[in-house]
Amino acid sequence: MSEQSNFGPDLGEVFGPNHADGGPELVQLLTPEGERVEHPEFSFDLGDEAIKGFYRDMVLTRRIDTEATALQRHGELGIWAQLLGQEAAQIGSGRALRTQDFVFPTYREHGVAWCRDIDPLRLLGLFRGVDQGGWDPDDGNFGLYTIVIGAQTLHATGYAMGLQRDGVVGTGDQDRDAAVVAYFGDGASSQGDVNEAFIFAASYNAPVVFFCQNNQWAISEPIERQTRIPLYQRALGFGFPGVRVDGNDVLATYAVSQAALQRAREGQGPTLVEAYTYRMGAHTTTDDPTRYRLSEDLETWKLKDPIQRVKAYLTRNGLVDQAFFDEIETEAERLGEHLREGCRALPEPRVLDIFDYVYAEDTPELAEQKAGFAAYLDSFETTGAH
Amino acid sequence: MAKITLAKGLNAGIRKAMENDPKVLVMGEDVGKLGGVFRITDGLQKDFGEDRVIDSPLAESGILGTAVGMAMRGYRPVCEIQFDGFVYPAYDQIVSQVAKIHFRSQGKVTMPIVVRIPFGGGIGAVEHHSESPEAQFAHTPGLKVVACSNPVDGYWMIQQAIACDDPVIFLEPKRQYHADKAELDESTTPQPLFTSRVVREGSDLTLLAYGPMVKTAMASAEAAATEGKSIEVIDLRTLSPLDLAPVFASVRKTGRAVVAHEAHVNLGMGAEVASRITEACFYSLESPVLRVGGFDTPYPPSRIEEQWLPDLDRVLDAVDRSLAF
The missing domain is CATH 1.20.5 (Single alpha-helices involved in coiled-coils or other helix-helix interfaces)
Known part of the structure; x- marks a missing residue:
């Protein structure tokens, strides 16, 4: 992928000859073919029922995304930030959260919002132009979408410092100890705010998980423009652990997030999780990725689809029947209808308000x-x- | 009654706010053990602990960004920016986050954050240590901006700013920190925060100032009085929102107004105040509203700062031009 440059090393070694493989450090528990594999450090400690639940979450999240994209095409939304391909990263990390944990999202965390029981209709308001965040952050402990890249990582760190002062970190009470997740992307990793958040979190040992969805592209700029080393390795320089997880593997993102959150709740400080994934859609509905990336990359990543591999696992092991898929499909249809009808019915803002x-x-x-x-x-x- | 400096007044005010509300936190560079480079937070960490008086890494955006998160968790952070010229790394967090989160959330999330900024020049400092950035914040909806001018106001205004549920940019005239003392009577009821105050009555001209220029304005009025000119001086105190009702009443009486500040004149607070006076008092005005301030250059090397800063003579020059119009 990376070209030999006269001004720097060939990045092939750190990114891999074809960086789609994520390198040897990648934590994976479910292969793209749907086979369970073991990892020496991280394990998935839930059963098949949970995997079925994750499958449902991912299918419905993808439906939210495709429906919202269609609504934009029909002129009902001004713009939509697509998450296609990032379902496992978001559902795995989102399902690892406890009620008392708090989330600081970017503007693309539709799957995490789903895990926090935010009605997906509420997500549309920002993109329709009827509001700038249609939910109360204290309902579901899910902050408002933040558009300035990386700004929310500092908010997350400050919130985590608040948790420390409230005495809800490291008490040993599982229902009380809390942590914060800051979502951000590979592009944001270049921002000063993200680096300052790393420093503050390390300095105060704040209970925050920095969850970076490295989807390889910051609009048109590839990951090589943001970093010369794998992103998770940056954590070492700040003094806390970093992990690269297969962002298209919902079992692995769950297991790694769970471990990082638990560390944070126990008072062991921050972790950087780099969920190695791929933005299969455009940056937003106004973007045209054909101008800057190869279609063969997309084909490579389609083979790693986060939903297909879980489907393969469930089917191959006879864990579900056709009725299971039919039921989810029906549910997805209902969700689509809810979004289509609800979107058009979203109340118009009143200028005097x-x-x-x-x-x-x-x-x-x-x-x-x-x-x-x-x-x-x-x-x-x-x-x-x- | 004790006589105190502005530094002591602010220190006592912050202490009082911390005693009254356990959610009040102090954050900033060197605010803990050192007590701040100007000693405004002197002794607070010793008495309230490291969890409430937080020495932060040297990153202003980090200070404000983490303050946002703490505010969301129910705390009331009082952030110190060490010098005016160092606020810009935090500008994005202040303008795009602190100022807008209440609006973005349709009032669901409040941002009770105070950003204390020592501002203004006259201390012989190197570059970036003598600026007056108030207009940039007053121009930002969602922020409130106030400037104290004396020890007693410092004591009360900082407490009122901390109690305010909106973000307040709190400007402190650094060259006054350890200068004039004033008597503080803690038993009095303070004037509301977002109000201006007539500090000297007069009948020939209204002179408006805030922060460090209030002292200069008072001295100018004193000097003018020896020449038989009666100047009314108003300490604006609040820059956003502006409290101009007393100003309009004064101008309707005097027919003339001069606005003085250290900040650059172009698009400064004086421009806004002059415009509003013109709109509200057009038929009372005997001359155009004049502005006196810093020139539209960057702040100069300190050896010539006294020439750059508007002083008594430059203020009186504007007063004379107004009276002669």
């Missing part, structure tokens, strides 16, 4: 602007409604 959201304690200046604008609107008899 925005004045009320600026401050917790209103200012006379803004009250005056609001009143003035209301009077102005009222002066148009024909369009007076607002």
